[in-house]
Amino acid sequence: MDWKLSSRPHHTLQAQIVARITERIEHGDWAAGTRLPAQRELAMRFGVNRSTVQAALDELKADGLLETRQGSGAYVSGSAWNALLARSQPNWQRHIRASVHRPNRHTIRLINESEPDPSFIRLGTGELSPELLPAEQLQRSLHDLKLDARTLGYSEPLGSLRLRSAVRTRLEGLGIHAQPDNICIVSGALQALQLISVGLLEDGSTVFHESASYLNSVHPFQSAGMRMLTFRPGSDVQERLARAGRGRQSLLYAVPALNNPTGRSWNEKERKTVYDACSDLRIPIVEDDVYRDLLFAPGLPPIKASDSSGQVLYLGSLSKSLSPGLRIGWIVAPSPVIARLADVKMQTDYGSSAFSQEIAAHWLESGLYAHHAEQLRSKLQARASFAEQALHDRLGEFADWQTPEGGFYIWLRFLHPIVNKGFFRRLLDRKVLINPGYIYAPDDLHHIRFSCAYASQEEMISGLDILREEVIRSLSNPNR
């Protein structure tokens, strides 16, 4: 909305505010049931006193356009709608409530909405700080792109052959032998999960994942009606999978290298136990390997590299290591599976950005990517050391954690179960954004996912100072 009010004398500020809000309602921008911003926010945005806003809202309430709900501010009135408009508009809220896809959890939506606001200190963000993104090199590399007209058309179902060939070469280096028709380019690994969900699973299938899991913070499987169950890569995994998955289609999702959110990598034994169990039970494994290039020291090869039976669907991405804005990732799988997923992708978005695919291919082919990834790893390692010291100084008495082996995250464990929604909100009010453990493991009130990759040193210190204060506050009043 245009927040700037005019200062012409015959339009009072109050009348102008009334007109602006009425206009939004008339145009259907604010539908029945929409909650208005808080009075203090409206006052700030319009640049007027709060009393002027209050008077305007009172007028709108008197006209029946707004209504108050106890303790939670002003809403666009449902009943008054018809009075204002000649015709009624569709009941959007009912549409939204009844629809197929689940809404993001409230905390996750608050995080998504707050992240673009630069006034927040982001202590948990799962992406690289702008200073770690090779913006200048990317800009320069645009000059080297040779766009030919064919590449600007609709993509082939599997994605650009040039990019798939570059990915194939990269996979060879990891011990994965794939052909271009075993590779489908996707708009990031999240889209890969979405395609697998609707393209390979039936309604009511079981998806196994670790108990603290990225899959709890996004819902590609839940929204398609899958049943989510946890497993641990321990000796009883086969029994668990067999018992829980009985009679249903199943799939197992894992991030064996640098798990999100815990930062842990599976050891040789854990990998073998899970792979063998899945082999015996014919359960496909989705190996989400998007953090691989951020391992500080070379780790174990991907599970896919020793997959002799084609049961591993392997996911890679440039989002964590080059630029999330590229939206480029890939799935590696047997060719009939790839053909199926590509078919679903064609029905979903007709392929990924040709520009992004050209840039990605250029970076992989030219060595720009390998060089950048090497520098990035050492910068991330330096950040991790700094973060550990800062955590030790400020939270050492309240929490413990493992030294990270790569990637972005430290899975901070508080000794007391203080990380609840109130804790998150208090920090949000103080402009510190954390990723609480409960968005990854619903019953977890002990952890937060701390990211070393986003906040600057100064921000980290200020953020941790505030975090410390709120920890102390929670501990001194456990009922909050």
Add this chain to the structure above:
Amino acid sequence: MDWKLSSRPHHTLQAQIVARITERIEHGDWAAGTRLPAQRELAMRFGVNRSTVQAALDELKADGLLETRQGSGAYVSGSAWNALLARSQPNWQRHIRASVHRPNRHTIRLINESEPDPSFIRLGTGELSPELLPAEQLQRSLHDLKLDARTLGYSEPLGSLRLRSAVRTRLEGLGIHAQPDNICIVSGALQALQLISVGLLEDGSTVFHESASYLNSVHPFQSAGMRMLTFRPGSDVQERLARAGRGRQSLLYAVPALNNPTGRSWNEKERKTVYDACSDLRIPIVEDDVYRDLLFAPGLPPIKASDSSGQVLYLGSLSKSLSPGLRIGWIVAPSPVIARLADVKMQTDYGSSAFSQEIAAHWLESGLYAHHAEQLRSKLQARASFAEQALHDRLGEFADWQTPEGGFYIWLRFLHPIVNKGFFRRLLDRKVLINPGYIYAPDDLHHIRFSCAYASQEEMISGLDILREEVIRSLSNPNR
């Protein structure tokens, strides 16, 4: 697969072919049930005689790795799988058959798979010929992009504010008054339909569309379990919608300007009839307006421009007029609807390519787009005239059509119902790709969607010569 065989004397060509195919099966690239390419294709690819291929396949059949199905070639055998592999792989075909998302119809998959092959003459393709894409200007414009590091991160849920502002300005010019929070950037209009489908409709909702409809060639609603019903923008529309939609959530989809596939635009009366009916019944309208910039003469404004009740969801795109490879489109809707769709998009692919968004914003802001669109319209008009003359000369006695008012398509109507799957396949075998009417209207055997926008003049002539021959063949033997 690596098709190049070595000429070392101790590896016969037959043994090498056996080894290559075995390897593909072992790696799970060719799963049980996969159909092998035809013998003549394998022979061509390997560069050997067909008899060598046949001998290799016979050997693989004897080993139980392949099996023959009568009249349809060689398949990877299901039973032999276990013999070859120590462990069995997941039954991918079962996964695929049982999964949530519908496969594309066979004809559509054949079209998608054949389009990238340059040996085909594409008479129906719904995209601009490479020569109509401004590849050079796009390449040059990359030099003017200023990528800052923030734009390379994950997108805001609604998409880049810069691009939304540029879209907003464009919408103003069409009489649509929107705010940036009424706009969500999507990866093309097809993704918009996908988001609307899972974000605003419940399972079993009714989606109304015209009888020849783009929605029959993609399945964003069908795959989410919606019931598809047709309507006509005639005087009985209200009755039809009321009767058929009774007791269910409904939505109406239309392309009022230059419908795909018919190329028709609604007149004033048709627009009003549909809008009023939907208003009365509170049925949201999806106005798919992706062809607007290709109208040869200014048409009626978008329905959205006179939508006083916020019931129209408006879709725009740069795919038809600038570059499909950009994958950039937008949805315009009331802000609670936009917030919901953006939330679903964040769960689907975390936003569209930042690079594509920057390029799109730059083209819209700088006037490059407006200038290009103007030139494109006159080129398309010239192509349409040429196509009409060529059609008249070759098919004038067999078919009729309306002179196009813009866009890509001529909805060619054959006087006899000859456009069946056999007709399509015969043309496919002769390397002429058409878009038969039955992919847009299942019972239609009269039409093909002829596109003026893709084939060159020479290709159009050669393609139409072949088309004419096949038409005559069909007419002389109506039982084919």
